[in-house]
Amino acid sequence: MTVELESLKGTYDYYAEDWATRKHLIEVVGEVAESFGFREIDPPSIERQGLWTEKEEDSVTDEMYAFEDKGGKDITLVPEQTPTRARMIQRRKDLKTPVKWYSTSKRWRYEDVTKGRDREFMQGDFDIFGLESVEADAEIIAAAGTIFKRLDLDDRVSLRINDRELLESILESHGIEKTEEAMKVVDDKEKMGEEEFREDLRERGLSGEAAEQVDELTDISGPILENIESLRETAPEEVQERIDRMESLGEALERHGVADMCRFDLSIVRGLAYYTGLVFEAFDSEGELRALFGGGRYDDLVSEFGEQEVPAVGFAFGYSPTIELLKKEGRYPLKGTETDAYVLSVSESVRGKALGYAAELRNEGLCVETDLGDRSFGQQLGYADSINAEKVLIVGENDLENDEVTVKDMETGDERKIPQDEVLESLS
Amino acid sequence: MTVELESLKGTYDYYAEDWATRKHLIEVVGEVAESFGFREIDPPSIERQGLWTEKEEDSVTDEMYAFEDKGGKDITLVPEQTPTRARMIQRRKDLKTPVKWYSTSKRWRYEDVTKGRDREFMQGDFDIFGLESVEADAEIIAAAGTIFKRLDLDDRVSLRINDRELLESILESHGIEKTEEAMKVVDDKEKMGEEEFREDLRERGLSGEAAEQVDELTDISGPILENIESLRETAPEEVQERIDRMESLGEALERHGVADMCRFDLSIVRGLAYYTGLVFEAFDSEGELRALFGGGRYDDLVSEFGEQEVPAVGFAFGYSPTIELLKKEGRYPLKGTETDAYVLSVSESVRGKALGYAAELRNEGLCVETDLGDRSFGQQLGYADSINAEKVLIVGENDLENDEVTVKDMETGDERKIPQDEVLESLS
Numbered sequence: 001m002t003v004e005l006e007s008l009k010g011t012y013d014y015y016a017e018d019w020a021t022r023k024h025l026i027e028v029v030g031e032v033a034e035s036f037g038f039r040e041i042d043p044p045s046i047e048r049q050g051l052w053t054e055k056e057e058d059s060v061t062d063e064m065y066a067f068e069d070k071g072g073k074d075i076t077l078v079p080e081q082t083p084t085r086a087r088m089i090q091r092r093k094d095l096k097t098p099v100k101w102y103s104t105s106k107r108w109r110y111e112d113v114t115k116g117r118d119r120e121f122m123q124g125d126f127d128i129f130g131l132e133s134v135e136a137d138a139e140i141i142a143a144a145g146t147i148f149k150r151l152d153l154d155d156r157v158s159l160r161i162n163d164r165e166l167l168e169s170i171l172e173s174h175g176i177e178k179t180e181e182a183m184k185v186v187d188d189k190e191k192m193g194e195e196e197f198r199e200d201l202r203e204r205g206l207s208g209e210a211a212e213q214v215d216e217l218t219d220i221s222g223p224i225l226e227n228i229e230s231l232r233e234t235a236p237e238e239v240q241e242r243i244d245r246m247e248s249l250g251e252a253l254e255r256h257g258v259a260d261m262c263r264f265d266l267s268i269v270r271g272l273a274y275y276t277g278l279v280f281e282a283f284d285s286e287g288e289l290r291a292l293f294g295g296g297r298y299d300d301l302v303s304e305f306g307e308q309e310v311p312a313v314g315f316a317f318g319y320s321p322t323i324e325l326l327k328k329e330g331r332y333p334l335k336g337t338e339t340d341a342y343v344l345s346v347s348e349s350v351r352g353k354a355l356g357y358a359a360e361l362r363n364e365g366l367c368v369e370t371d372l373g374d375r376s377f378g379q380q381l382g383y384a385d386s387i388n389a390e391k392v393l394i395v396g397e398n399d400l401e402n403d404e405v406t407v408k409d410m411e412t413g414d415e416r417k418i419p420q421d422e423v424l425e426s427l428s
Numbered sequence: 429m430t431v432e433l434e435s436l437k438g439t440y441d442y443y444a445e446d447w448a449t450r451k452h453l454i455e456v457v458g459e460v461a462e463s464f465g466f467r468e469i470d471p472p473s474i475e476r477q478g479l480w481t482e483k484e485e486d487s488v489t490d491e492m493y494a495f496e497d498k499g500g501k502d503i504t505l506v507p508e509q510t511p512t513r514a515r516m517i518q519r520r521k522d523l524k525t526p527v528k529w530y531s532t533s534k535r536w537r538y539e540d541v542t543k544g545r546d547r548e549f550m551q552g553d554f555d556i557f558g559l560e561s562v563e564a565d566a567e568i569i570a571a572a573g574t575i576f577k578r579l580d581l582d583d584r585v586s587l588r589i590n591d592r593e594l595l596e597s598i599l600e601s602h603g604i605e606k607t608e609e610a611m612k613v614v615d616d617k618e619k620m621g622e623e624e625f626r627e628d629l630r631e632r633g634l635s636g637e638a639a640e641q642v643d644e645l646t647d648i649s650g651p652i653l654e655n656i657e658s659l660r661e662t663a664p665e666e667v668q669e670r671i672d673r674m675e676s677l678g679e680a681l682e683r684h685g686v687a688d689m690c691r692f693d694l695s696i697v698r699g700l701a702y703y704t705g706l707v708f709e710a711f712d713s714e715g716e717l718r719a720l721f722g723g724g725r726y727d728d729l730v731s732e733f734g735e736q737e738v739p740a741v742g743f744a745f746g747y748s749p750t751i752e753l754l755k756k757e758g759r760y761p762l763k764g765t766e767t768d769a770y771v772l773s774v775s776e777s778v779r780g781k782a783l784g785y786a787a788e789l790r791n792e793g794l795c796v797e798t799d800l801g802d803r804s805f806g807q808q809l810g811y812a813d814s815i816n817a818e819k820v821l822i823v824g825e826n827d828l829e830n831d832e833v834t835v836k837d838m839e840t841g842d843e844r845k846i847p848q849d850e851v852l853e854s855l856s
Contacts (some may be wrong), residue, residue, distance in 0.1 A: 004478075005515055007471075008476065014469055020467075034795050035790035039447075042442035042451075046548060047435070050431070067495035087435075097801075098801065108474070110498045120473060133801050255783040305431045352683055372556065372559050372564045
């Protein structure tokens with residue numbers, strides 16, 4: 001039998017040394033989520049295709065790993081989790097709001113493989129269901145920002161925030177009628193030059209003056225509270241309510257301690273049609289990578305999956321782009337192989353004794369390895385080094401006769417003899 | 429759009445309250461694995477079908493979620509992880525042995541759904557590659573047993589151990605030639621009566637006397653060291669080497685502290701043809717559930733996937749059967765919703781202050797929720813109770829004027845006022 005040893009394109013064999021950093025990220029995401037009181041859920045990885053295909057606007061259906069199961073059902077590997085969560089919310093009328101869910105799990109999309117874009121990938125999802133409040137908006141952004149603070153990457157992350165309703169009402173207040181069309185163009189603004197941008201707007205029916213105004217407005221970008229204050233000065237009455245909300249958001253983000261990462265940016269739209277208010281996305285501040293995370297408020301989506309009207313705000317965290325950012329920063333791997341102690345048997349006769357020490361130390365929660373292969377002293381030390389053992393406990397007959405063992409510090413090379421009954425205490 | 433709200437049959441929506449126990453099990457499995465120096469890997473969830481279909485003896489291929497991807501490749505959701513691990517070992521010639529891997533991940537098999545048997549399920553896999561030693565055998569069993577010790581389920585688990593080579597050489601020493609045939613029958617012994625068992629052996633060509641001997645031998649079951657000693661007395665010279673190995677295993681399991689869970693049982697064969705020596709499986713000691721875990725030594729399998737000859741020993745841990753066991757014991761859920769503190773704002777004006785406390789406490793690693801919905805005092809207390817908050821920090825204007833806040837213990841109902849600058853200390 002000839003086996004292709006490589007994994008499928010866009011999927012990866014994460015060996016221990018690569019997985020350690022990803023696992024650490026998953027743990028940090030989990031710790032931050034739990035500190036905010038998000039509760040972990042675990043939805044299925046396979047679902048009925050209809051959850052995606054019966055909604056018209058989704059482009060994701062072209063990329064699904066979709067197939068028929070042995071029972072004739074059209075199923076798919078989940079390309080994202082929002083419809084599943086909407087379904088889960090609709091199934092339960094007894095959940096106490098706010099429902100705050102997070103999870104880290106695999107997604108699958110058959111698309112071109114590039115740096116930070118895989119076919120099988122891990123994603124973290126956070127949502128708050130059941131509240132329309134600006135406090136919920138702020139908490140979602142704060143959770144996202146705190147992850148990068150914990151990773152000491154916050155000064156490398158630019159978190160751009162907008163409110164689609166605010167943008168729309170400003171456009172309307174400037175007499176621009178085709179706001180929907182204008183916002184589609186704004187969504188692509190970053191990829192265009194000024195002339196191209198204005199022309200595209202004119203082609204979609206905006207006057208030359210209106211196009212100029214949209215261009216100027218969507219150049220507004222900077223610290224939230226400062227920018228919202230200057231926007232307020234020129235904005236008419238009907239926009240004030242959304243300005244108030246953005247101001248409250250800015251204040252809450254200060255309290256959450258993440259305001260320094262955030263910028264108000266009227267050009268952020270996020271293509272997905274389902275967002276109804278807040279939208280935000282975060283990029284490497286040098287701007288080369290895919291979005292590190294992004295999200296927003298989607299108050300109308302959940303009701304497409306059942307009877308309950310349930311407002312929602314959430315974000316998705318991208319593990320692969322974050323790993324790419326760590327690599328750019330020269331901080332990859334964040335974690336390597338770690339071992340608290342290796343218990344070395346000098347000879348066959350002390351193996352049982354050595355194993356006993358290993359078992360005791362493991363019971364204390366330490367990571368401990370010992371010889372499994374009747375290896376020489378030197379081979380054992382070499383292996384202990386290869387697994388980055390901090391300490392080596394050397395168990396030999398002569399020492400044991402004096403009721404002692406030897407502890408070797410693998411960092412300094414220092415050795416010292418300790419009484420047998422102090423092993424636990426000395427290594428814990 | 430009408431959505432079927434239920435997940436696909438055999439897949440489950442794990443809401444937070446169900447997931448908490450499973451997550452705790454995953455953490456215990458991870459802690460035990462790491463204490464033994466197993467390193468976590470993360471292999472793909474989709475693979476080429478050939479990894480399974482090109483090997484003849486696998487029955488698992490009928491149950492695979494197999495399909496063609498958009499690039500025309502025949503792929504499958506992984507039904508188990510052994511071929512993937514063999515592939516990963518073969519890809520890398522630089523790995524230092526022993527290679528000790530574990531992971532917990534999802535598997536998919538389209539089969540009948542029963543208690544403890546799902547179509548999408550979590551499994552834990554542990555392997556030691558690169559060593560033929562009895563010490564490696566012992567460590568694998570010890571890791572498995574220690575998981576149940578940590579869960580305080582060890583007295584409910586019966587871990588039955590055999591060595592296929594030992595059984596085979598005993599059968600041969602009794603002049604039984606058709607050992608392969610005999611072992612197939614032994615594999616089904618538990619489901620048969622004595623007469624049926626002996627007759628089945630005779631039908632496969634064993635003499636009446638041989639059938640009787642096989643029946644008696646495979647009734648041997650009990651503490652390892654005791655039983656191996658009595659076996660030694662009657663066993664001929666050529667069997668002694670395998671008896672020595674089983675004795676060493678028994679001694680090592682004593683040292684590992686798991687011998688009390690283990691029984692030597694000459695009737696354990698484990699159908700899978702690839703096992704070459706040690707085999708073991710663990711059941712609920714009341715015997716009603718599917719295997720909680722099982723495994724053994726498979727020294728020839730890895731070489732089917734590439735050039736390197738790599739001995740291996742491993743086991744798979746079943747999460748769903750373990751959950752069923754916890755339920756039988758009345759110990760489900762093991763974990764519920766836990767929250768360290770809820771920060772309650774008595775009025776709109778103190779909301780910023782409350783949010784500041786929440787952020788500080790979260791930075792200390794505590795799980796903290798606060799009001800996101802402008803709710804009344806009573807509603808907030810009700811929500812705090814619903815998330816099992818241990819403490820409620822009540823932030824009100826009057827208290828703040830005295831530089832104080834109130835801490836309510838939700839267990840006892842006691843309230844006490846504390847100075848504002850003692851909040852962290854008092855709740856951490």
